Amino acid sequence: MKSKHLKNFYIFLVLLFLFLPIFILVVYSFNSSRLNVTFENFTFDWYLSLMDNVSLLEAFKNTLLIAFVSTTVSVIIGTMGAIAMHRYQFKTKKALDTLLYIPIVIPEIVLGISLLSIFTLTNIELSLITITLAHITFCVPFVVLCVRSTLSSYDDQIELAAMDLGANKFKTLFYITIPSLLPGIASGALLAFSLSLDDVIISYFTAGPGSNTLPLKIFSMIKMGITPEVNALTTIILLFTIIALSLFIIIQIKKNKKG
Amino acid sequence: MKKIKLLVLFILLLGLTGCNQKYENGEVNVFNWSEYIPDSVIRQFEKEYDIKVNYSTYSSNEECLAKVMSSKTGTYDILVPSDYMVDIMLKKDLLEKIDTASLTNFSNLDPNYLNQSYDPNNDYSVPFIAGGVVIAVNKQKIEENITSYNDLLNPKYKDSIVLLDDERVVIGIALKANGYSLNDTNDYALAEAKEFLLELKPNIKLYDSDNPKGSLITEEASIGVIWNAEAALAIGENSNIEIVFPKEGIYKWIDNFVISKGAKNKENALKFINYILNPEVMKRVVTYFPYKNVNQETNKLLSDSYLNNEAMNIPDRIMNNGEFVIDIGENITKYDRLWSEIK
Amino acid sequence: MSKKLPLLIMILPIAFFMVFLVALPCIYVVIISFMEKGIYGGIEYIFTLENYKLILEPLYLKIFANSFFIALVTTIICLLISYPFACFISQKNKTVQTILITLVILPFLTNSLIRIHGLIILLRDGGIINNFLLNINLIDEPIKFMYNQTGTIIGMVYTLLPFMILPLYSNISKLDANLNDAAKDLGANKFKTFLHVTLPQTKYAILAGSIMVFVPTLSYFFVSDLLGGGKTMMIGNVIKNQFLVARNWPFGAALAISIVLFTLIVVIVYRKMGGKMEQLGGVSYEK
Numbered sequence: 001m002k003s004k005h006l007k008n009f010y011i012f013l014v015l016l017f018l019f020l021p022i023f024i025l026v027v028y029s030f031n032s033s034r035l036n037v038t039f040e041n042f043t044f045d046w047y048l049s050l051m052d053n054v055s056l057l058e059a060f061k062n063t064l065l066i067a068f069v070s071t072t073v074s075v076i077i078g079t080m081g082a083i084a085m086h087r088y089q090f091k092t093k094k095a096l097d098t099l100l101y102i103p104i105v106i107p108e109i110v111l112g113i114s115l116l117s118i119f120t121l122t123n124i125e126l127s128l129i130t131i132t133l134a135h136i137t138f139c140v141p142f143v144v145l146c147v148r149s150t151l152s153s154y155d156d157q158i159e160l161a162a163m164d165l166g167a168n169k170f171k172t173l174f175y176i177t178i179p180s181l182l183p184g185i186a187s188g189a190l191l192a193f194s195l196s197l198d199d200v201i202i203s204y205f206t207a208g209p210g211s212n213t214l215p216l217k218i219f220s221m222i223k224m225g226i227t228p229e230v231n232a233l234t235t236i237i238l239l240f241t242i243i244a245l246s247l248f249i250i251i252q253i254k255k256n257k258k259g
Numbered sequence: 260m261k262k263i264k265l266l267v268l269f270i271l272l273l274g275l276t277g278c279n280q281k282y283e284n285g286e287v288n289v290f291n292w293s294e295y296i297p298d299s300v301i302r303q304f305e306k307e308y309d310i311k312v313n314y315s316t317y318s319s320n321e322e323c324l325a326k327v328m329s330s331k332t333g334t335y336d337i338l339v340p341s342d343y344m345v346d347i348m349l350k351k352d353l354l355e356k357i358d359t360a361s362l363t364n365f366s367n368l369d370p371n372y373l374n375q376s377y378d379p380n381n382d383y384s385v386p387f388i389a390g391g392v393v394i395a396v397n398k399q400k401i402e403e404n405i406t407s408y409n410d411l412l413n414p415k416y417k418d419s420i421v422l423l424d425d426e427r428v429v430i431g432i433a434l435k436a437n438g439y440s441l442n443d444t445n446d447y448a449l450a451e452a453k454e455f456l457l458e459l460k461p462n463i464k465l466y467d468s469d470n471p472k473g474s475l476i477t478e479e480a481s482i483g484v485i486w487n488a489e490a491a492l493a494i495g496e497n498s499n500i501e502i503v504f505p506k507e508g509i510y511k512w513i514d515n516f517v518i519s520k521g522a523k524n525k526e527n528a529l530k531f532i533n534y535i536l537n538p539e540v541m542k543r544v545v546t547y548f549p550y551k552n553v554n555q556e557t558n559k560l561l562s563d564s565y566l567n568n569e570a571m572n573i574p575d576r577i578m579n580n581g582e583f584v585i586d587i588g589e590n591i592t593k594y595d596r597l598w599s600e601i602k
Numbered sequence: 603m604s605k606k607l608p609l610l611i612m613i614l615p616i617a618f619f620m621v622f623l624v625a626l627p628c629i630y631v632v633i634i635s636f637m638e639k640g641i642y643g644g645i646e647y648i649f650t651l652e653n654y655k656l657i658l659e660p661l662y663l664k665i666f667a668n669s670f671f672i673a674l675v676t677t678i679i680c681l682l683i684s685y686p687f688a689c690f691i692s693q694k695n696k697t698v699q700t701i702l703i704t705l706v707i708l709p710f711l712t713n714s715l716i717r718i719h720g721l722i723i724l725l726r727d728g729g730i731i732n733n734f735l736l737n738i739n740l741i742d743e744p745i746k747f748m749y750n751q752t753g754t755i756i757g758m759v760y761t762l763l764p765f766m767i768l769p770l771y772s773n774i775s776k777l778d779a780n781l782n783d784a785a786k787d788l789g790a791n792k793f794k795t796f797l798h799v800t801l802p803q804t805k806y807a808i809l810a811g812s813i814m815v816f817v818p819t820l821s822y823f824f825v826s827d828l829l830g831g832g833k834t835m836m837i838g839n840v841i842k843n844q845f846l847v848a849r850n851w852p853f854g855a856a857l858a859i860s861i862v863l864f865t866l867i868v869v870i871v872y873r874k875m876g877g878k879m880e881q882l883g884g885v886s887y888e889k
Contacts (some may be wrong), residue, residue, distance in 0.1 A: 011690050014683060014763075018705075018706065018760075018764075019705075019709065020720075020724060021718075022712060024720045024724060025720040054302065078616065081613060083612060084613045092617075096613070096620060099620040102624050102625075103624060105869055105882060107820050107858075107862070107865065108821050109820075109823065110631070110858045110861065113855070113858055117627060117851070118623070118630055121630060123332075124331065125330065125334050126330055126334065144616070201824070207315075208315075208330060208334055209288040209290065209315050209334060210286075210313030212315065215713055218713065218715045218719070219715055220293060234713065234716045241708065241711050242708070245707070249700055249701055256700065321848065321849070322847050325643060325845070328644065424832045465831030477728050479728065599661055599662075599840075602835055
């Protein structure tokens, strides 16, 4: 039994390593000192002044916007692509398949400079649009992989059955194919969303004026001496993430119990 | 159902943060140094002129040039390069002519800072602010009197110096320490500079251009070779810190507003520049980021706590004794190399 | 209806992105890497091998060696932390497993820069850990966690740990416990069982996790920027500097191509050994 306690202690230690820095941030978001050095007094001021920090909020808005658009687009084109590659044989399939692995495998910085170079070469202005295009590019492959993993266990026969029963292609797609691929699509969307939210490196190279994202803003703020407003914003984001994840856990546990 | 709820939540969030005002008079894209113009000044400009300011920052002249050159022409309207970078940008034909006659506040500027060698008639650049690289010393930790760059080599200062992460500055002071010019490109001079920097290396705690004052305030570093305003701000937070002007003379600079070639919002850019040259506005800038003010009218408004503070308002004798960095053309590759070697 | 049409509609958008934003940019970077640089930056379209020659100079070889060293140490530390962790949690019941694994994913969903900022508050000379140790008189002067290689490695491990835990966990949790029992019945001790039964079965997860930690380490310049104090030059920092500060794009491109080549070799070896590409995306581990 002693080894069981040791194991639990080990699990605790690893989680502590992962969570201590986050915990510190939450605590310091209530710290009246601006310098993030010692804890002085308890205050809510940073949450209030956060509302006036236009540039920080704008970066946050940009980030959400980019994440939303790039998730939506990459889920749509990724799902279509995955289905097509599963269903049809075509000459360039192998090439496309290889291309899809490039953004996953190569170091992010290489994709970042490649995109910067091509935007420069073609004289495309760096803006919210270029940054969104870049995000779609690195999100799509992950969506394809997720959808594909569900597709591999998907039974084509039900589509035929549906069509036999008189459903046209369109109806079959929306009522049969997509619902049964939903788990894969959903996890692809989740992955794409979180990748886009957190991306530093590729955004760093493809951002232009007025398209600052939250990670980039925080990067420059950390270098310049971060204000506790950032801690406050993180605490709020964290709260939302925890709520969403708790829902996810509850569903998952219920599923486990049923299964 | 849950997913729909989540979606609604996100859209609400977007809506909350997304209630953007519309700006009647368009926008202006400003690309400036980090820590230079306080946020409140920019917001006020937006309100008064109904122009949206897209503000982005860089932390070295080279970064500014690289970003401008890799962006489509006209991506940025206003840039704030230092003296030698104005020269480089002119050679690269990156700048738009500025009609200084149209700037009603241009006459506020101190003539001592006008018509410099890099732009003799101020056809392309408008001086914004000046400053220099100084040494900040925490007197509680460092007993000796530091008067020269060579004093930094003292082995007692192991792991205690913060340096600007800027090759022209770091190599520049190494050259000056050995009695050469900031801009010397002779191999023997650079070899001596390399020697100096290798000897200095164990004493360097970190390189930081964005917030070197931070490590001085928290006392992680006890000596800083940093911009004068950073030193002034550090002194404000930690009274153990003092400023030293090394006897070899300082690295000095003037940063200038320029308008980039093909700028899409030239009119708005001129309005922005003129706004900053307003004595009241400039006063707010230099009280927030206390570099050397070059606006005579503003000097009349500034209090003694600024004017008599040598870290903020660097005395003229020190400025006159300082040296500008100049463009060294292709020889920059020698500097690049040396920089990678000593880092 | 033609059979080609639906295929085209479904495949064209994704093909567009992959061709114009992955294939062409990458080819262009390869081309740049063989070009000369202009005096004030920019690219002169004259063929040269200089950029690759430059990489072979001792100065840059040293930076390469240093980056690989940091990446290797990071990978090993991540593996050593994650393996027992993954084993221990897969011994829990399903509900606890779900909760624990979600806890591992949670930091992954919060901004990594913010987490690094938290790490800085903890680790710096006057930070929480050093203050604590000083107060209980365990140490006389602050331990230098930051502004050196140690700082960079701690930061990398911290940022990339979930990438190692997740593949290992999903593999280990699916292992057949009967095999272990059988080995025990046949008289193997715990260590032997692990070495000959468990370890071989988790081979691919170890490899996939290691690649997923090793490769990003080479390019995460922000970690060495913030925790290394600008002193530990990693390949990622050099590439970033060449592109955004020194304006030597051809050389930066050549550096980028060389780390891509390295990555490709690693991936090919991995596939030759029988590893699956999907595992590298970490996707078969969702849920």
